Amino acid sequence: xxxxxxxxxxxxxxxxxxxxxxxxxxxxxxxxxxxxxxxxxxxxxxxxxxxxxxxxxxxxxxxxxxxxxxxxxxxxxxxxxxxxxxxxxxxxxxxxxxxxxxxxxxxxxxxxxxxxxxxxxxxxxxxxxxxxxxxxxxxxxxxxxxxxxxxxxxxxxxxxxxxxxxxxxxxxxxxxxxxxxxxxxxxxxxxxxxxxxxxxxxxxxxxxxxxxxxxxxxxxxxxxxxxxxxxxxxxxxxxxxxxxxxxxxxxxxxxxxxxxxxxxxxxxxxxxxxxxxxxxxxxxxxxxxxxxxxxxxxxxxxxxxxxxxxxxxxxxxxxxxxxxxxxxxxxxxxxxxxxxxxxxxxxxxxxxxxxxxxxxxxxxxxxxxxxxxxxxxxxxxxxxxxxxxxxxxxxxxxxxxxxxxxxxxxxxxxxxxxxxxxxxxxxxxxxxxxxxxxxxxxxxxxxxxxxxxxxxxxxxxxxxxxxxxxxxxxxxxxxxxxxxxxxx
Amino acid sequence: xxxxxxxxxxxxxxxxxxxxxxxxxxxxxxxxxxxxxxxxxxxxxxxxxxxxxxxxxxxxxxxxxxxxxxxxxxxxxxxxxxxxxxxxxxxxxxxxxxxxxxxxxxxxxxxxxxxxxxxxxxxxxxxxxxxxxxxxxxxxxxxxxxxxxxxxxxxxxxxxxxxxxxxxxxxxxxxxxxxxxxxxxxxxxxxxxxxxxxxxxxxxxxxxxxxxxxxxxxxxxxxxxxxxxxxxxxxxxxxxxxxxxxxxxxxxxxxxxxxxxxxxxxxxxxxxxxxxxxxxxxxxxxxxxxxxxxxxxxxxxxxxxxxxxxxxxxxxxxxxxxxxxxxxxxxxxxxxxxxxxxxxxxxxxxxxxxxxxxxxxxxxxxxxxxxxxxxxxxxxxxxxxxxxxxxxxxxxxxxxxxxxxxxxxxxxxxxxxxxxxxxxxxxxxxxxxxxxxxxxxxxxxx
Numbered sequence: 001x002x003x004x005x006x007x008x009x010x011x012x013x014x015x016x017x018x019x020x021x022x023x024x025x026x027x028x029x030x031x032x033x034x035x036x037x038x039x040x041x042x043x044x045x046x047x048x049x050x051x052x053x054x055x056x057x058x059x060x061x062x063x064x065x066x067x068x069x070x071x072x073x074x075x076x077x078x079x080x081x082x083x084x085x086x087x088x089x090x091x092x093x094x095x096x097x098x099x100x101x102x103x104x105x106x107x108x109x110x111x112x113x114x115x116x117x118x119x120x121x122x123x124x125x126x127x128x129x130x131x132x133x134x135x136x137x138x139x140x141x142x143x144x145x146x147x148x149x150x151x152x153x154x155x156x157x158x159x160x161x162x163x164x165x166x167x168x169x170x171x172x173x174x175x176x177x178x179x180x181x182x183x184x185x186x187x188x189x190x191x192x193x194x195x196x197x198x199x200x201x202x203x204x205x206x207x208x209x210x211x212x213x214x215x216x217x218x219x220x221x222x223x224x225x226x227x228x229x230x231x232x233x234x235x236x237x238x239x240x241x242x243x244x245x246x247x248x249x250x251x252x253x254x255x256x257x258x259x260x261x262x263x264x265x266x267x268x269x270x271x272x273x274x275x276x277x278x279x280x281x282x283x284x285x286x287x288x289x290x291x292x293x294x295x296x297x298x299x300x301x302x303x304x305x306x307x308x309x310x311x312x313x314x315x316x317x318x319x320x321x322x323x324x325x326x327x328x329x330x331x332x333x334x335x336x337x338x339x340x341x342x343x344x345x346x347x348x349x350x351x352x353x354x355x356x357x358x359x360x361x362x363x364x365x366x367x368x369x370x371x372x373x374x375x376x377x378x379x380x381x382x383x384x385x386x387x388x389x390x391x392x393x394x395x396x397x398x399x400x401x402x403x404x405x406x407x408x409x410x411x412x413x414x415x416x417x418x419x420x421x422x423x424x425x426x427x428x429x430x431x432x433x434x435x436x437x438x439x440x441x442x443x444x445x446x447x448x449x450x451x452x453x454x455x456x457x458x459x460x461x462x463x464x465x466x467x468x469x470x471x472x473x474x475x476x477x478x479x480x481x482x483x484x485x486x487x488x
Numbered sequence: 489x490x491x492x493x494x495x496x497x498x499x500x501x502x503x504x505x506x507x508x509x510x511x512x513x514x515x516x517x518x519x520x521x522x523x524x525x526x527x528x529x530x531x532x533x534x535x536x537x538x539x540x541x542x543x544x545x546x547x548x549x550x551x552x553x554x555x556x557x558x559x560x561x562x563x564x565x566x567x568x569x570x571x572x573x574x575x576x577x578x579x580x581x582x583x584x585x586x587x588x589x590x591x592x593x594x595x596x597x598x599x600x601x602x603x604x605x606x607x608x609x610x611x612x613x614x615x616x617x618x619x620x621x622x623x624x625x626x627x628x629x630x631x632x633x634x635x636x637x638x639x640x641x642x643x644x645x646x647x648x649x650x651x652x653x654x655x656x657x658x659x660x661x662x663x664x665x666x667x668x669x670x671x672x673x674x675x676x677x678x679x680x681x682x683x684x685x686x687x688x689x690x691x692x693x694x695x696x697x698x699x700x701x702x703x704x705x706x707x708x709x710x711x712x713x714x715x716x717x718x719x720x721x722x723x724x725x726x727x728x729x730x731x732x733x734x735x736x737x738x739x740x741x742x743x744x745x746x747x748x749x750x751x752x753x754x755x756x757x758x759x760x761x762x763x764x765x766x767x768x769x770x771x772x773x774x775x776x777x778x779x780x781x782x783x784x785x786x787x788x789x790x791x792x793x794x795x796x797x798x799x800x801x802x803x804x805x806x807x808x809x810x811x812x813x814x815x816x817x818x819x820x821x822x823x824x825x826x827x828x829x830x831x832x833x834x835x836x837x838x839x840x841x842x843x844x845x846x847x848x849x850x851x852x853x854x855x856x857x858x859x860x861x862x863x864x865x866x867x868x869x870x871x872x873x874x875x876x877x878x879x880x881x882x883x884x885x886x887x888x889x890x891x892x893x894x895x896x897x898x899x900x901x902x903x904x905x906x907x908x909x910x911x912x913x914x915x916x917x918x919x920x921x922x923x924x925x926x927x928x929x930x931x932x933x934x
Contacts, residue, residue: 175513175534176513176532176533176534177511177514180513285625
C-alpha cells in the first residue's frame with residue numbers, strides 16, 4: 001500500500017520551500033509598501049502551518065518509496081503547490097474567487113501562462129513577482145527544484161521521483177547521481193535566467209523588476225508578463241530579439257545545454273536529432289510566416305522577420321508571450337502556428353507540448369513502415385542521435401500519442417460543453433494541454449481568460465495539470481491496479 | 489568517488505548496490521540491456537548500454553577521470569583489456585576479475601602493475617579461502633578482522649550448553665570477560681543488546697574480541713564438542729572445489745564427489761594426490777555412508793545448484809556431521825538457508841563484491857568504513873580532533889539507540905570498549921548499528 005507518511009513528509013519539505021519563497025515575497029511587499037503585505041504574511045503562515053502539519057503526519061516515516069509512492073508524490077506535489085500558490089491571490093483579493101485563483105496558480109506552476117487578470121498594471125509588485133516566480137519554479141519542475149535545493153530529501157526514493165516527472169520518452173542523466181544531475185540542471189537554468197535578466201536590463205532597457213520577472217517567465221517558458229499587453233507593451237526591438245534567443249534556449253533539452261555549455265561538447269548539440277529538428281522547424285515556420293507578413297500585411301523585412309520569429313518561438317516553446325497579435329495575421333498561417341503550439345519544444349526542457357522528439361520518432365516510424373511495403377523482410381531500426389531505440393520505447397510512444405489525442409478531444413468536448421465555441425475550444429484544449437497560454441478568439445493573445453465560465457476554467461486547469469506531467473504519470477493514479485494492494 | 493563498473497552480472501550489480509548507498513558516482517556498463525534494467529531503475533547510478541572493451545564507451549562513461557575502474561565481466565581476458573585501456577585513459581585505480589590462480593602469484597604482480605592493473609580478484613579463490621578459514625575455526629560461523637587482526641569480530645551460534653546464557657549482559661560484564669557482545673541475531677532479527685538483554689540458547693551472537701581470547705570464548709560458548717577437522721567431504725567438483733582443495737591445509741584429508749564422470753577424470757589432473765576424487769551423486773545417501781561420512785568432520789556442498797547444496801547439508805547434519813558449508817548463489821535463499829541451521833552459508837557474489845569493497849575502503853580517503861553483517865552495519869570511524877566522542881566516557885556519550893561501540897584500535901593495538909573507556913583523537917572506532925543513518929553517528933566523530 002502507499003506509504004502515506006513518507007508522501008506527507010516529502011510534501012511537507014516542498015511546502016517549506018514554498019514558504020521560504022512566500023517569505024521572500026513578503027519582504028518584497030514590505031519593501032514596496034503596497035497593500036499586499038498582509039496577504040503575504042498570512043500566506044506564509046498558512047504555508048508554515050501546512051508544512052508543520054504534513055511534517056507531523058510524516059513523522060517516523062519508513063524510508064522505503066515504492067513506485068506508486070513516487071507517482072503519488074509527483075502528482076500531489078503539483079496540486080499542493082498550486083494550492084499554496086493561490087493563497088496570495090485569494091488573500092489579497094486581486095483575483096476574486098477560488099476558481100480564478102486556482103486557475104491562475106495552476107497556470108503559473110505548470111508554466112502555462114494563461115491569465116484571468118484584466119488589471120495586471122494595477123497589481124502590486126510582490127504579487128506579480130510571486131506569479132512569475134511560480135512559473136520559474138514550475139518550468140524546471142518542482143521536484144527537480146527541490147532535489148537541487150535539498151539533495152537528501154527523499155532518501156533513496158528520489159530516483160523514482162525523477163523518473164516519474166521526467167518529460168520526454170528517453171531519459172538522460174548528465175551525472176551518475178540524481179542529486180548531481182538535478183544540481184547541474186538547476187545551475188544551467190539559473191545561469192540562463194540570470195543571463196536573460198541581465199540582457200533585458202542592459203540592452204532592453206527594462207527596469208530591474210520587469211527584467212527579473214520576464215527572465216523568470218521566459219526561461220520557465222511560462223509567459224506571464226507584468227503588463228497587460230505582454231511584450232508588445234515595450235515596443236522595443238532589442239527586448240524582442242533578446243527574448244527570441246532566450247526562449248529558443250529554454251526550449252532546448254537542458255542536458256544538451258549542460259554538455260554544450262559546461263563541457264564544451266559542441267558536437268553533442270549538433271549531432272542531436274531532436275535539436276536539429278527543433279531548429280529546422282523554427283526556422284522554416286518563421287520564414288513562411290515572415291514571407292506572408294511581408295507580402296500581405298505590409299510589414300518591412302526586419303519587422304516581419306522579427307515578429308514571425310518571436311511569435312513562432314513563443315508558441316513552439318509554449319511560452320506564450322505576445323509581441324504582435326497573430327489573430328490579425330493571414331488566417332492560412334494559423335494552422336502552422338497551431339502545429340508549433342502542438343509540437344512544443346524539446347524533451348527535458350521547460351517547454352511543454354507533445355515534444356519534438358516524439359514527432360521525429362513517429363515520422364521515422366511511419367517512414368520505416370512505408371519502406372517495409374517495398375522490402376517486407378528488411379529490418380529498419382529507429383535511430384535517434386545515432387542510438388537505436390528499443391521496442392518498448394516505441395510502444396510507449398504509441399500509447400502516449402493515443403492518449404494525447406484522446407485527452408485533446410476530451411478537452412475540446414469538455415470546453416464545448418462549457419459553452420466555448422467550436423474553434424476556440426479546440427485551440428484552447430491544445431493550448432492548455434501543451435502548457436502554452438494563449439489560444440484563439442476570446443482566448444487569443446490579447447485577451448485574458450477571465451471571460452470563460454467556471455466550468456471551462458476547471459477544465460483548463462485540469463488539462464494544464466495533466467499536460468505538464470505528460471499524461472501517463474497522472475493517469476496511472478486513476479487506474480484500479482494502482483490502488484489494489486496486489487494489483488494486476 | 490567516481491567508480492566505473494564494467495559488467496552488470498552478479499558481482500557487478502551487487503557491488504553497485506553496495507557502493508550506491510554511499511553516494512559514490514557510479515557508472516555501470518554492460519552490453520546486455522536487460523541486465524542493466526533492474527539496477528538502473530532501483531539504484532541511483534548511471535547505466536551505459538555498450539561493450540566496455542570499446543575505447544569510445546570507456547571515454548563516454550568517464551573511465552579516464554574515474555578514481556576506480558572495476559572490470560567484472562565473465563571473461564577474464566576482457567576484464568584485463570578493460571583495465572589496461574582504462575589505465576591508459578587515465579583511471580586512477582583498476583581492478584580486474586580473473587579466473588586463473590597463477591596470476592595471483594606474487595612473483596607476477598609487477599607484470600600486472602606494468603600493464604596498469606592494480607588489483608586482481610578471483611572470486612572462486614576467495615570463496616575457497618573463506619571455506620578453508622571456516623575449517624580452521626569450525627565453531628565460528630563468520631569472522632572478520634579489523635586492522636590486520638588487532639580486533640576480531642566473530643559470529644557464534646550458542647546452544648544450551650553455553651556458559652553465558654540467561655544472564656544480563658551487565659552482570660556478565662562484571663566478570664571482566666575478554667569480549668564485547670555487539671549484536672545478537674534471534675529469530676531472523678538483529679538486535680543491538682543493551683545491559684539488560686540476555687543471551688538465549690539458539691542465538692547467533694557477534695563478539696568483538698582479540699585473537700588471543702578466542703579459545704576462552706570457545707570454552708564459554710560450550711563448543712568443546714567440536715573436534716578438530718581432519719576429514720572433509722566436498723560435493724560438486726567445480727572451480728571452487730578445485731581452489732578449495734588447493735588452499736585447505738595439508739593435514740586435512742579431502743574427498744571430492746563429482747556427479748559427471750568426465751569432470752571427475754578431469755579433476756584428478758587438477759588437484760594433487762592427497763585429494764580423493766569420487767565419481768557419484770552427492771545426494772545419494774548410501775554413497776555417502778559408504779564413503780564414511782560419519783567419520784568426516786566437515787561437509788561442504790559446492791554444486792551449482794543452491795537447493796541441492798542446502799538439502800545435502802541438512803542431510804549431512806542429520807547424519808552427524810558437525811560442520812557444514814553450503815554455497816548458495818541465490819540471494820533470496822541466503823536468509824532462508826541461515827534459518828535452517830546449516831552452519832556456514834557462502835555466496836560467491838557477496839564474497840567477491842565484499843572483497844573489492846573492502847579493498848576500496850582500505851585505500852579510501854574517507855574516514856568511514858562500512859561492512860554489512862547480517863542486517864547490521866559495522867562502521868569504522870576515525871575520531872577527529874575535538875570530536876564529541878572524545879569528550880566523555882563511552883557510557884556518557886548518549887549514543888543513539890541501536891548503536892554500540894564494539895572496540896577501538898589505538899596505535900595498531902586493539903582495545904575492547906567498556907562503559908568507562910575513553911576515546912582519544914586518532915583512534916579508529918568500530919561501531920555496530922542497525923537501521924541507522926550513519927550520518928547521525930558521524931557527528932560524534934568529526
